[in-house]
Every structure is written in structure tokens, then in C-alpha cells.
Amino acid sequence: FSAEQLRMMRDEFQRFLLEYQFGLREVETKLGILRDEFLLMHDYNPIEHVSSRVKSADSLVDKITRKGVDPSFDAIRAAITDIAGIRVTTSFTKDAYRLFDLLTQQDDITVREVKDYIAHPKANGYKSLHVIVEVPVFLSSGRVDVAVEVQFRTIAMDFWASLEHKIYYKYAGAVPDGLLAELKEAADSASLLDARMERLHGQLHGPASATIRAV
Ligand code: 0O2
Numbered sequence: 001f002s003a004e005q006l007r008m009m010r011d012e013f014q015r016f017l018l019e020y021q022f023g024l025r026e027v028e029t030k031l032g033i034l035r036d037e038f039l040l041m042h043d044y045n046p047i048e049h050v051s052s053r054v055k056s057a058d059s060l061v062d063k064i065t066r067k068g069v070d071p072s073f074d075a076i077r078a079a080i081t082d083i084a085g086i087r088v089t090t091s092f093t094k095d096a097y098r099l100f101d102l103l104t105q106q107d108d109i110t111v112r113e114v115k116d117y118i119a120h121p122k123a124n125g126y127k128s129l130h131v132i133v134e135v136p137v138f139l140s141s142g143r144v145d146v147a148v149e150v151q152f153r154t155i156a157m158d159f160w161a162s163l164e165h166k167i168y169y170k171y172a173g174a175v176p177d178g179l180l181a182e183l184k185e186a187a188d189s190a191s192l193l194d195a196r197m198e199r200l201h202g203q204l205h206g207p208a209s210a211t212i213r214a215v
Contacts, residue, residue: 016073017054020084022137023146024052027086027103034102046095048155052086081112081132082149089158092198093118096129096152103133103150110134112147118157124180125187126161128153156190156197 001009028050035047055063060083064071069079076083090096096118104111115130129152134145153161164183167175175183 012073013057016076017057017083019137019139019144019146020054020148022139023135023148024054024084024086026135026137026146027084027133027148027150028052030103030106030109031086031088031099034099046090046092046099047088048091049089050086051089052084055080055083055085077147081147084146084148085151086148087151087153087158090152090154092201093154093194094198096154100129100131100150100152104131108136110145118153121187121191124164125184125190126164127157127187127191128161154194156194160187160190 031047031050035045039045060076060080063069063080064076067079069075088096088099090099103109110133112132112134113130114132117126117128117130121127131150131152132147133150134147137144137146160183163186167179167183171179
């Protein structure tokens with residue numbers, strides 16, 4: 001390749017990734033609006049934390065190779081749907097579903113795929129609600145619909161998933177059985193904690209608080 005060709009390839013790749021950066025921004029704005037409006041109208045913040053990332057070039061190349069995707073931008077766009085990723089952490093499971101509904105019902109959002117690992121946890125104990133949405137982004141060249149993967153999970157699910165991810169990478173996927181069993185137990189404890197916290201939180205709006213208010 002000539003230097004000029006290499007520069008053009010670099011620019012094309014940067015532009016390709018930039019679309020995902022814009023897609024992330026659109027979805028982040030939507031989530032920010034929902035959070036602010038919720039806080040104002042209901043005096044309650046359903047979102048604990050939002051983080052986002054565009055997949056690194058290295059991990060994108062790994063995934064393209066692993067999945068045997070044609071090295072064309074169109075093929076990559078169609079096959080790799082988590083180039084733009086957002087993680088929404090909530091206090092309670094109910095809020096994860098509520099935010100999922102509020103985001104996916106917006107009429108400029110198209111839902112491509114839903115994986116509900118909260119209702120159907122993975123065998124290792126992983127819980128999270130995943131959705132791949134398409135959001136329109138308007139560029140000087142026109143409209144592009146960008147795929148963004150959004151993961152909704154509680155703080156407890158997130159705590160577990162972060163540790164499991166570190167352990168999985170440390171052992172390069174070959175995690176010893178004893179540790180796998182402990183992780184599964186920890187996931188069960190996290191689920192129990194979520195259920196308990198949600199029950200306690202429910203009591204804030206239950207009969208006890210009504211009595212206190214009445215007094
Ligand atoms: P990273 O570093 O978070 O980006 P696919 O994306 O289609 O190849 P899959 O498994 O069909 O893969 O998609 P799925 O089930 O929606 O999972 C994608 C992402 O969910 C993963 O991205 C993780 O972020 C998270 N995830 C899924 N399963 C687990 C799990 O067992 N443990 C943990 N800790 N996270 C999980 P990446 O690309 O693997 O990683």
C-alpha cells in the first residue's frame with residue numbers, strides 16, 4: 001500500500017467508528033433525559049450509573065476473526081452488534097425493566113434483538129437484560145441507523161459480572177470447578193439480596209409509611 005492508501009484506510013476506519021460514537025451519544029442523551037425527568041416528576045432516580053464504550057480496534061479485530069466475518073464495513077456492521085455498548089446500572093430489577101421499556105418504546109428506536117438473562121440467567125449465574133437497538137444518527141451525508149447494545153442490570157448483578165469477567169480472563173476461560181461453583185453461589189446470593197432490597201424498598205410506599213405519614 002502507498003502512504004496515501006494507508007491514510008485513506010485509516011480515515012475510513014475512523015469514520016466507521018465515529019458513527020458508533022454518535023450512536024452512543026444519542027442513546028446516552030435519551031437515558032439522561034429519562035433520568036432527569038424521572039427525578040423531577042417522581043422525586044426518584046431509577047439509574048445508579050451509566051457507562052459506555054466503543055469497542056477497541058483490537059477487540060473488534062479479534063471478534064471479526066473469531067466470527068469469520070468478511071472484512072468489509074457492511075459485513076462488520078451487520079455481524080458485530082456490540083461495537084457501541086452502554087451499561088445502565090439500576091438499584092432494583094424493576095427499574096432495569098422500566099428503563100428498558102421507556103427506551104425501547106421511543107418511536108425512533110428499532111429493537112433488533114433482546115436477550116433477557118434476568119428472567120433466564122446463564123448457567124454460570126450471569127444476569128442482565130440485553131437489547132440491541134438501532135438509533136438514527138444524522139450526518140452531513142444523510143441518515144445512518146447505528147446499532148447500540150444496551151445492558152441493563154442491578155448494582156448486585158454488575159458487582160458479580162465485573163468479578164466474574166476478571167476471573168474468566170485471569171484463567172483464560174478455563175476457570176477451576178471449585179471457583180465456578182463459588183461464583184454460582186455468589187450469583188445466587190446477589191439475586192437474594194436484590195429480591196430483599198426490592199421488598200424493603202417496596203415498604204417505603206407500603207402501609208407502614210402510610211401510618212407514619214398519618215401520624
Ligand atoms: P465485553 O468486554 O463486555 O464487550 P456476541 O456479542 O454475539 O458474540 P453473545 O454471547 O451472543 O456474544 O452476546 P451476549 O450474550 O449478549 O453477551 C455479550 C456481552 O454480555 C459480553 O460482551 C459481556 O459484556 C456480557 N456477558 C455475557 N455473558 C457474560 C458472562 O457470563 N459473564 C460476564 N461477566 N459478562 C457476560 P463481551 O464481548 O464478551 O465482552
